[in-house]
Amino acid sequence: MRAKDNPFTVTKMHSLKYRFVDSSGFQSLLERLELASGRGAIVGDEGSGKSTLLAELACHFRSQGLSTYSLRPTDCSLFTRYVKLWKHLGSATRAQCVLIDSSERIDPLLWQFVRWRLRNCRYIVIAAHNAGRYQTVHKTETSPELLSDLLAELLPELTAIPVEPTKLFELHGGNIRTALRQLYDYFSGSDKITTNQRTAVLLGGRR
Amino acid sequence: MNQVSISLSHGRQNYSPGERISGTVQWTLSEIPSSVELRLFWYTEGKGDQDVGIVERKVLSSVQQSSSEFEFVVPDGPYSFSGTLISLSWALELVCEGADAVARETLVVSPSGAEVNLGAAD
Structure with missing residues (x-):
């Protein structure tokens, strides 16, 4: 073929499209994100739809007229990761919404710096395998x-x-x-x- | 209701590098578009991430209803090809931004005018 x-x-x-268990799923996610002061995590195993949902959130924010920046730390050496992330953060800090996929690739120390750099963003949503860095606003299953x-x-x-x-x-x-x-x-x-x-x-x- | 279409001269879809692609585009939209653009591009499809290359674009008048003739010269490559892991196809796309209307016509570009079949690796 x-x-x-x-x-x-x-x-x-x-x-x-990402499939929620119930039809109000997307709206509920947005409400939870608002309640969490615009900081939230989409948590789930590999291949469970986290990236798909992040992409849909990006579309939603853009349709609301919000500048949106999607970031995916690459799976490379720690030094290269730092350099690449540093470059991306320059653009990300100017966006109103930042979406970070595979956030577990950002090590704990760098994560503190990322949080500080993005402190003025209205929304920050991360996708992660495990809960912890931000309040879980949705769990993919x-x-x-x-x-x-x-x-x-x-x-x-x-x-x-x-x-x-x-x-x-x-x-x-x-x-x-x-x-x-x-x-x-x-x-x-x-x-x-x-x-x-x-x-x-x-x-x-x-x- | 939006109606957008691309008509290729003589309905021809297979071209060799250097040949001219010509035809007419027409659009009737329910609202005034922010832009109307005709794009000649190639794209890949397969197991890996998609790659797209826009070769040429023509900006058309942003009006609710119109038609326009067009002509492009087919570049040297890449050729249209298909294997089991990846296909590369060419297309013309009429994109009416702000009116959410798109028409696409797929093309084949190769020296013979037929898609290059890579077959399966042994």
Whole structure:
């Protein structure tokens, strides 16, 4: 299958909206953020939708006419991380809203400095694996039902998937991102890319 | 209701570098747009993050209803190609900012006029 025809391209995955358990979820999040003086954390495991939700928050703030800056500390050496973050903070301090993904990559000492530099921002929302740095305003969670819903949106023909969504969810430990990436590999037919024990279990004799 | 469209001359979608892409764009919008722009660009799709390159843009009049002829010269590359991990495609896009209206027409750019198929690595 050609990459552009693959139903699990990153572009298609990014088009998926974050799903709240109830319809008032986004509004409740905003209310909690206001109550926390505009400082909040979105907490959850890898592949549970934190980045997706941060992106939606960025869109919301921009639609309200607020200048918004998204920051994602890179996974590199500590020195390079400091240098890059220093450059970004210059722009971030001028924004009204700052969204920081993968905030655990900012070590504790640097975090204190970041907080101080951004002290005048109206909103600061971070995504993190663990609670603690700011009050948790939303906890992202995944479920087999959520994976099923997303698969139904990306691929209307559910029967084309080589494994039950529940099983797929279990194999990836609830990480929706890696589950969808594995399906990309399956549809691309690139066995050599996905050959590992887990894939063998996943696809075992069903292709 | 917004109506935006791109019509390529002779309905042609496959081009070689150096050739001219011409056609007509039309738009009828429910509100006055802040800008109307026609863009020639390429983009990637696949397992990794998307990459986009805008090659040329034409700023058109920001009116509620109009039509305009256009012409672009196809650059030397990159060629349209597809593999299992990444595809590169070309497109023309008419973007009416402030009116939330977009029309897109996909193109193929390569010396033969056909998408280059990378096939699978052994």
